[in-house]
Amino acid sequence: MLIKKPTDIPSSEITPKSAFLNRRKFITGAAATGAAIAAGLYLRGMDGGKAEAAGTGAKLAGIVKSPFSVTEPQTSFKDITNYNNYYEFSTDKYEPNGLAANFRTRPWTVSIEGLVKKPKKIDIDAIMKLAPLEERIYRHRCVEGWSMVIPWVGYPLSNLLKQVEPLGNTKFVAFETVFAPDQMPNQKRSVLPWPYVEGLRMDEAMHPLTLLALGLYDETLPNVDGAPLRLAVPWKYGFKSIKAIVKIKLVENMPPTTWNISAPDEYGFYSNVNPTVDHPRWSQASERRIGESLFAHKHPTLMFNGYGDQVASLYSGMDLRKNF
Amino acid sequence: MLPLREKLIRTLKFLGFLLFLSPLALLVWKGFHDRLGANPVDVITRTTGRWTLIFLLLTLSVTPLRKLSRLPWLIRFRRMLGLFAFFYGSLHLMTYVWLDKFFDFPMMLHDIIKRRFITAGLTAWTLMLPLAFTSTSGWIRRLGGKRWQTLHRLIYFSAAAGVIHFIWLVKADLRQPLTYCAILAVLLAYRIVVWAVAKLRSKASLAVVEAGSTTK
Numbered sequence: 097m098l099i100k101k102p103t104d105i106p107s108s109e110i111t112p113k114s115a116f117l118n119r120r121k122f123i124t125g126a127a128a129t130g131a132a133i134a135a136g137l138y139l140r141g142m143d144g145g146k147a148e149a150a151g152t153g154a155k156l157a158g159i160v161k162s163p164f165s166v167t168e169p170q171t172s173f174k175d176i177t178n179y180n181n182y183y184e185f186s187t188d189k190y191e192p193n194g195l196a197a198n199f200r201t202r203p204w205t206v207s208i209e210g211l212v213k214k215p216k217k218i219d220i221d222a223i224m225k226l227a228p229l230e231e232r233i234y235r236h237r238c239v240e241g242w243s244m245v246i247p248w249v250g251y252p253l254s255n256l257l258k259q260v261e262p263l264g265n266t267k268f269v270a271f272e273t274v275f276a277p278d279q280m281p282n283q284k285r286s287v288l289p290w291p292y293v294e295g296l297r298m299d300e301a302m303h304p305l306t307l308l309a310l311g312l313y314d315e316t317l318p319n320v321d322g323a324p325l326r327l328a329v330p331w332k333y334g335f336k337s338i339k340a341i342v343k344i345k346l347v348e349n350m351p352p353t354t355w356n357i358s359a360p361d362e363y364g365f366y367s368n369v370n371p372t373v374d375h376p377r378w379s380q381a382s383e384r385r386i387g388e389s390l391f392a393h394k395h396p397t398l399m400f401n402g403y404g405d406q407v408a409s410l411y412s413g414m415d416l417r418k419n420f
Numbered sequence: 421m422l423p424l425r426e427k428l429i430r431t432l433k434f435l436g437f438l439l440f441l442s443p444l445a446l447l448v449w450k451g452f453h454d455r456l457g458a459n460p461v462d463v464i465t466r467t468t469g470r471w472t473l474i475f476l477l478l479t480l481s482v483t484p485l486r487k488l489s490r491l492p493w494l495i496r497f498r499r500m501l502g503l504f505a506f507f508y509g510s511l512h513l514m515t516y517v518w519l520d521k522f523f524d525f526p527m528m529l530h531d532i533i534k535r536r537f538i539t540a541g542l543t544a545w546t547l548m549l550p551l552a553f554t555s556t557s558g559w560i561r562r563l564g565g566k567r568w569q570t571l572h573r574l575i576y577f578s579a580a581a582g583v584i585h586f587i588w589l590v591k592a593d594l595r596q597p598l599t600y601c602a603i604l605a606v607l608l609a610y611r612i613v614v615w616a617v618a619k620l621r622s623k624a625s626l627a628v629v630e631a632g633s634t635t636k
Contacts, residue, residue: 179458187593190457242459287593358592377535377589379527386458393522 153315156229156249164305165233166402171244171387177318179386181238182339183288184273184280185320196319199279199340204324210270210346213261220324224310226259227251231314232307232328237369237401239333241394243383248328249311254302262298262346269301270294270351271327272343288354294338295351295365296329297410305330305406309337331403333367364420368411369401373420429496436497440504443471444511461519468512472544473586473600475505476579480607487614499555502575506552509545509582537588544581547574576611579604 182192204220218226229249237243257269273292277283283290300306307328310317317323322339329337335355345351355363362376371381382394400407411419422430447467450456456463479501486494521528531538551572553559560568583604586597 175458183592187591189459189462242462282593285593374534377537377591379531381527384459384461390456390460390519 153311153318156311156314156316159229159231159249159311159314162230162232164406165231165247166235166245167233168235168245169387170233170247171385173313175386176244176246176312177320180321181240181335182320182322184282184290184292184340186282187287193320195281199319199323201319201324204342206325206341206344208256208260208344208346211263211266211348212346213263214259216260218256218259223256223308223325227255229311232309234307234328234330235401235403236328236330236334236337237383237397239335239363239367239375239378239380241378241380241383242386243395243397244386246328247313248307248309249314250307250309250325250328252304253306253308253327254304256308257301257344257346260346265348266298266346268298268347268349268351269296270343270345270347271296271338271341272345273338274340274342288358292338292354293351294327294336294353296336297350298346299410300329300407303407303410305403331368331400331407333363333369335363336367366411366416366419368407368416368420369397370399370416370420371397372399373417425493429493433496433500436500440475440500443467443508461515464519465512465515468508468515469586472505472509472512473579473582475501475508476575476582477600477603477607479505479575480579480604484607484610503552503555506548509548513542513545537585540581540588541585544578544585547578547581551575551578576608580608 178193179189180192181187181189182196185192185195202220205217206220206223207215207217209215228251230251231247231249233245233247235243236246271294274280275283275291277290296306307330309322309326309328310324312318312321317326322337325341326339327337327341336353350365353363353365355367356365369380374380380397383397384394385392398404447456447464450463451460479498482494482498482501486492517523517528521531532542533539551574554563554568554571563571583597583601586600587594590597
């Protein structure tokens, strides 16, 4: 339909008689700046990817190397701590670093409860000493299509779970992040249903690869990365590795998980890294490795993020398209 | 010699041109100084996308501003603003085609079909294309003012597709895209109101004429 309008605009107004910048000039200028940005980014790419010294955390002693570590170049401490999703602080990936700076990680206790013989509330300092600390250099794949190689410090989650003596009918483990709206600004708003909850199947939780991460680059975990303790489940998309844990509950039924509640068609309970199952927003076939040059090609994403040898058997007989 | 007013407008336009290039200049500066963060492609994509939307909304603000403030010369900025929207939109698209997909056309086609936010974004850019192409005075003459104006109403649909593109790509927390959406809604509502008032007025004047003819 044509909208009729009174002709109160003289055509001389619609048509500037002498445009200061004609189109050609504009395009030339645009092309020149475009070339400049390309050059700038190219130069930036050339010195990218260098690893810097770690931050201000306390040095962790007695760390042993793990055979589970990968040998790929590690993502710099700066990038790991300045680019991540921590929606409790911000939906922007660059902001959590500043916003989490004064997050209080002491006193901190973790309650382990549910279908267990000995429910416990364990202090973080006791958790730190529960088992020998290992360095585990893991690939970390975000569901958004970027990835890092992160030198976590911690020990298998199974060490902690064994403390409470799980009962035979336990099938799943539910995890909960701290709810501290006075410290976590986004928890005052309904960005996601708070507190953040995640879950693993019992065999996944007890798997030797499933790490209770307490440190990074030989130091205590930076606040921005989920201090004082978080999971690192390397064959699953990053959001499964819940941060700042305060509660672990052993249960019989599959527990709700935050992103699945928020968008069930996008995020499944399992969320295993799988290049053949496309996400509605992002292709999962490849990933951008953080720290590499702007013009570096993406890496092909590996099934189970490259940990298939260790974990594929957990899912034998399961349709991973349905159980995405 | 140009009249003072004309000189002033031209100076303002030149300053505007520099100002409107500054988001790109800042991006280039950050590129040279390693300040684009851990994921530079992400930053470039977001920055160019944001400025495309801002320039689209600025372009759509010219008419209401010009009328409400009674500053008719503001129209002289409209073409430049529109072309800047197209310019940043093209940089945004280039970032996707080059740095995100590395010219993998089958992959992009899959994206366009499968991901509705990509479909919306590409629609928004495609709708700007004929407008940028016919932005010259020559094209206004060739098409004629009326037809040109009708064609350029495509900007309403381009801006709407752009805002929808933003809403659909956000995972959670819609505050930012909804802000753009609200501004666009106000700018479009202004046009609907103007149109409706004009229509009512013409009806009323018609009724007066008719009433006059019956009393005769």
